[in-house]
Amino acid sequence: MGVSAGAHDLKHRRHQEARVPDADGASLTAMYLYGDVLESVVERVPAADLAAAARVSREWLRAVRAALRRRPRRLPCLVVHLQGPRGVGGGGGLRCAAAYDPCSGAWLAVPAAPRHATPSHVRLLRGARGDRVCALSLSGLAVAAGPLGTTAGCVAPLDAPTVWRVDPVFAAVGDRVVALGGACRLALADGGDAAAVEVHEAGGGWTACDPMPDALRDSAAATWLSAAATDQRVYLVERTTGWASWFDPANRRWGPTRRLGPDATVTTWGVAPGRVVGAEERLVLFGAKRADKEAECTVVVQAWEVDGDTLEQTPSASSDAMPPELSERLFPRDDIDDDDDDEEELDDRSLSIGVCGNAAGGYVYNAAEPANGAVLYELWEEGKAKGSTTAVARWDWVPCAPADAAVLAQPLGRAILACSPVGLDELALAVGARGTR
Amino acid sequence: MAAAADSSGDGGTSSGEKTIVLVSSDNSARFEVREAAALLSQTVRRMIDEAGADASGDGITLPDVDAKTLAKVLEYCNKHAPASSSSSAAEAAPPAEGEEDLERFDREFVRVDMGTLYSLVTAASYLKIEGLLNLTCQTIADMIKGKTPEQIRKTLGITSEFTPEEEDEVRRENAWAF
Numbered sequence: 342m343g344v345s346a347g348a349h350d351l352k353h354r355r356h357q358e359a360r361v362p363d364a365d366g367a368s369l370t371a372m373y374l375y376g377d378v379l380e381s382v383v384e385r386v387p388a389a390d391l392a393a394a395a396r397v398s399r400e401w402l403r404a405v406r407a408a409l410r411r412r413p414r415r416l417p418c419l420v421v422h423l424q425g426p427r428g429v430g431g432g433g434g435l436r437c438a439a440a441y442d443p444c445s446g447a448w449l450a451v452p453a454a455p456r457h458a459t460p461s462h463v464r465l466l467r468g469a470r471g472d473r474v475c476a477l478s479l480s481g482l483a484v485a486a487g488p489l490g491t492t493a494g495c496v497a498p499l500d501a502p503t504v505w506r507v508d509p510v511f512a513a514v515g516d517r518v519v520a521l522g523g524a525c526r527l528a529l530a531d532g533g534d535a536a537a538v539e540v541h542e543a544g545g546g547w548t549a550c551d552p553m554p555d556a557l558r559d560s561a562a563a564t565w566l567s568a569a570a571t572d573q574r575v576y577l578v579e580r581t582t583g584w585a586s587w588f589d590p591a592n593r594r595w596g597p598t599r600r601l602g603p604d605a606t607v608t609t610w611g612v613a614p615g616r617v618v619g620a621e622e623r624l625v626l627f628g629a630k631r632a633d634k635e636a637e638c639t640v641v642v643q644a645w646e647v648d649g650d651t652l653e654q655t656p657s658a659s660s661d662a663m664p665p666e667l668s669e670r671l672f673p674r675d676d677i678d679d680d681d682d683d684e685e686e687l688d689d690r691s692l693s694i695g696v697c698g699n700a701a702g703g704y705v706y707n708a709a710e711p712a713n714g715a716v717l718y719e720l721w722e723e724g725k726a727k728g729s730t731t732a733v734a735r736w737d738w739v740p741c742a743p744a745d746a747a748v749l750a751q752p753l754g755r756a757i758l759a760c761s762p763v764g765l766d767e768l769a770l771a772v773g774a775r776g777t778r
Numbered sequence: 779m780a781a782a783a784d785s786s787g788d789g790g791t792s793s794g795e796k797t798i799v800l801v802s803s804d805n806s807a808r809f810e811v812r813e814a815a816a817l818l819s820q821t822v823r824r825m826i827d828e829a830g831a832d833a834s835g836d837g838i839t840l841p842d843v844d845a846k847t848l849a850k851v852l853e854y855c856n857k858h859a860p861a862s863s864s865s866s867a868a869e870a871a872p873p874a875e876g877e878e879d880l881e882r883f884d885r886e887f888v889r890v891d892m893g894t895l896y897s898l899v900t901a902a903s904y905l906k907i908e909g910l911l912n913l914t915c916q917t918i919a920d921m922i923k924g925k926t927p928e929q930i931r932k933t934l935g936i937t938s939e940f941t942p943e944e945e946d947e948v949r950r951e952n953a954w955a956f
Contacts, residue, residue, distance in 0.1 A: 370934045373896035374918075378903050381911060385919035396927040396948050398938045766949065 379404040384412070388442045389449055392769035414762075415701040415722070416443040419715060419739060420488055422463060422474050422757040438489050439742045440763055443702075443717055448742040449768060451489045463490070463757065465563070467570040468513035469614065471761025472697060475511060477501065482511075482541075484518070488761035502547050504537045508562040510577065512570040516543035517590045519575055521568075522553055522561030536561035540590045553577070554598040556584040567611045567696060571622050574649070578612040578626070580693070585612070585652055599652040603645050603660065606630045611696030613703045615646055615732060616720050622649035625720065625732050627705055629672075629694045640672035640692060641665075642705065644718065646732040661731035663705070667716045667738055671707045697760035704739065704760055711756050715739040798822070799837030800848065807845035808837055809852055815859035820906035842904045847897040850890075854910050857883055888917045892934075 374382065383404040386394050395405040419441040438451040463474035466484055475484040483498040502509075502520045509523030518541040526535050536553035553561050560566060560579045569576045578585040578601060587596040601610065607628035615623035624647040632641045642663040646655045672692065695708035702719035719735040796813040800822070816822050825838050840848065858880065888895065899914035922930050931938055940948070 368935075369893055369896060370936055373900050374934065374936075378900055381903060382899070382915045382918045385912075385915050386922055387919075390923055390925070392949075393925060393927050393930065394922060395951075396940070396945060397930050398936050399940065399944075401936075402948055 375400050375404075380407050380411075383408045387447060388414070388445050388765065389768045392765040395765075412444065414444045416717070416719060417471065417699050417701065417703065417760045418442055418488070418763045419697075419704045419717075420472070420490075420759045420761060420763070421711075421742070422490060422759065424462065424755045424757075440489060440768070441715075441739055441742070442763075442768070443737075443739075450742070464509075464511060465757050465759055466511040466513055466518070467568050467575070467697075468761075469515075469570050469572045469699065470513075471699070471763075472759035473513070473761070474757065474759070477506070477509075479505075482518070484513075487767050488759070488763050489767055499541055500546055502539045502541075503549070504539065508564055510563045510566055510568045510575070512568060512575040514570055514575060514590050515572060517541060519588065519590050520547070521575065521577065521588065522557075522566070523563055524561075538588065540593060548593075550588075550590075550593045551595055554586050554595055556598050556600070557586060569612045569614050569624060569696075569698075571614045571617075571649070571700075573622065576612055576614075576624055576649070578610050580610055581608065583607070583610050583628075587649070587652070596650070597652055601626055601647065601652065601654075603654055604628060604630065604643065607643070609692045609694050609708075611694045611705065612647075613696045613698035614700050615649075617700055623647065623655065623732075624649055624652075625696075625698070625703075625718075627694060627696050629668075629692050631692065639674045640668050642668045642671070642694065642716075644731075644733050661733045663716060663718075663736055667736055670738065671705070671713055671716060673713065695758060697758055699760065699762070704758070706758055711758060712741050714741045715758070798826070800852070801837045801839040802845040802848045803839070803841045803843055804845065805839070807848065809848060811852055811856065812859060815852065815855040818855045818859060818907050818909070820908075821904065840905070843901045844897070847894075847901045850894070850898060851901050851905065851907070851910065854887060855907065858909055884913050888913060 379400060383391070383394060383401070391405055391409075395402045420438060421440075422438045440449050440451060441447070442449060463476050463485075466473045466475045471488045473485050473488060474490045475482055479501055481498040481501050499518065504520075504524045506520060506523040507525045510519075510521040512519045512521070520539045520541075522536050522538070524535045524537055534552045536558045538550045538552055539547040540550055541547050552558070557566065557577060557579055560582075565580055567578045567580050569578075573591070574587045574589050574596070576585065576587045583601045584598065585601045586598040588594075589596065603626075607630045609629050611627045613625050613627070615625040617623070626645045626647050627642060628645070629640055629642045632639060644661045644663070647653065648655050671694075693708040695706050695711070697703050698718070700720065701722075702717065704715045704717055706715040707713050717735075717737040717739050718733045719737075720732055721734045797810050798813050798816040800809045800811060800816060801807070802809075817826075822838060822840075829838075843851065888898075890898070895914060895917065898910065899918065902910040902914055921933055925933065927938070930936070
């Protein structure tokens with residue numbers, strides 16, 4: 342006696358028997374493409390097309406929702422905003438963006454916005470809900486509404502901060518925007534402070550707050566500070582020394598100032614929001630240093646988990662090192678065949694890492710050479726870090742998008758790396774616009 | 779398990795390799811295939827496990843797969859089956875053919891009309907053949923790339939029952955559903 346099917350897998354079969362077989366194309370799809378089968382197909386549809394797929398029919402919407410539930414898109418996208426030099430394409434600076442979707446492992450190019458509609462020189466605004474680009478001018482601060490910087494409208498432009506700033510750290514915490522440091526020393530009024538801090542309340546104007554703590558005062562600019570924004574605070578870490586502090590814009594107060602230095606030989610630091618455990622916010626601190634000369638790879642990148650309130654390393658966590666093959670790709674060793682003189686030069690060349698991320702994960706890159714690529718890190722989900730003492734659950738490589746490398750190769754080509762969750766709709770809009778050209 | 783099936787009378791090829799008989803849903807066709815090829819299907823694997831010592835020479839009936847589709851599916855399995863016929867190594871062992879050869883085969887394999895493609899994807903889903911499921915689903919997913927909902931409907935012949943209000947709601951949901 343032959344063996345026949347068990348009670349499993351009959352969801353599809355039962356439906357099939359109920360339908361009248363028809364050779365017509367329309368009902369052919371209806372006969373086969375639904376339920377488990379449709380879900381399997383939708384799982385393989387790239388992120389940029391999921392928004393369109395969800396609007397095809399009720400059954401497709403159900404399948405897209407099921408696919409998203411099965412593999413939730415936790416990790417934020419890496420968004421690169423590129424600014425080319427003037428003269429490229431005739432006229433103002435060329436600005437375009439690209440987004441890396443970690444779930445599908447693919448880069449999506451966002452077409453350059455029409456030049457007259459958007460400003461050509463933008464800065465980074467860190468936010469817990471995602472980084473944005475913004476444009477600062479004497480008349481105001483305009484913040485892009487979406488992570489790709491393409492949405493036509495901006496959030497209603499804010500007035501310019503009262504202190505004229507050339508290189509501030511901008512952060513969005515809840516409904517407030519915070520401008521820290523970066524004031525132009527030449528333009529300071531008497532008694533003005535280069536490390537001045539202002540908070541813009543929703544619907545209100547800018548209010549001055551206590552300036553940055555002394556330890557950060559000398560480096561009060563975006564070039565020197567690595568910033569991370571969470572739902573409650575802005576955390577600042579000085580890139581070379583490791584001095585850190587945080588600012589709470591709701592209560593307008595600064596937290597403790599500490600020198601973070603779990604490893605004294607680290608030469609460059611970067612910080613990103615970490616997990617939220619219970620009511621505590623944590624940070625992930627990344628540090629890079631040159632390894633011993635005998636070591637396999639030249640640069641070692643490590644990650645520590647730091648408590649948000651006290652800025653001390655969480656006692657249970659141990660440090661986590663990026664796999665050497667990945668840090669090797671970020672900081673490739675120059676070919677120093679046999680010239681002994683070059684060995685001294687090696688130590689003098691300074692390292693610089695950049696970090697951006699949110700509570701689910703983020704990206705680490707070589708700030709001096711962003712075209713090398715990036716490393717994605719994923720943090721443990723709440724409740725899943727069973728017995729693990731490290732913060733980072735997984736490291737992965739992110740290749741550089743080819744278009745980026747071309748822009749960055751030009752002199753004065755400049756890139757801003759940001760990180761934000763990107764909605765399906767915005768991905769679709771961005772890619773779709775390319776198709777209509 | 780191997781020992782129990784041996785005595786059931788499943789035929790063997792002249793080289794002594796184990797074979798399994800698979801029967802289509804309408805009982806019209808019987809296919810004798812290498813065990814390694816048949817075991818690419820998790821469903822078949824499970825059926826054999828469940829049958830155990832009761833398996834007889836009648837073969838395994840697959841109620842959801844008709845003869846034409848089963849023939850095509852087995853064409854895939856035979857091509858992708860590992861060289862070794864030992865069931866434990868079947869998952870880990872690489873297929874007997876070269877990779878480029880297989881890619882070319884796969885590309886040609888899915889050049890079929892929509893009806894056949896749909897039957898294949900349904901069969902792959904039911905039989906739980908991962909490679910074939912990947913291949914067929916990816917082929918259909920590629921047809922949707924870069925299309926608007928209206929274009930997708932036209933390509934695949936789907937009618938939408940969405941009311942304009944429902945469509946707007948979906949659009950709004952997509953904005954935060956990342």
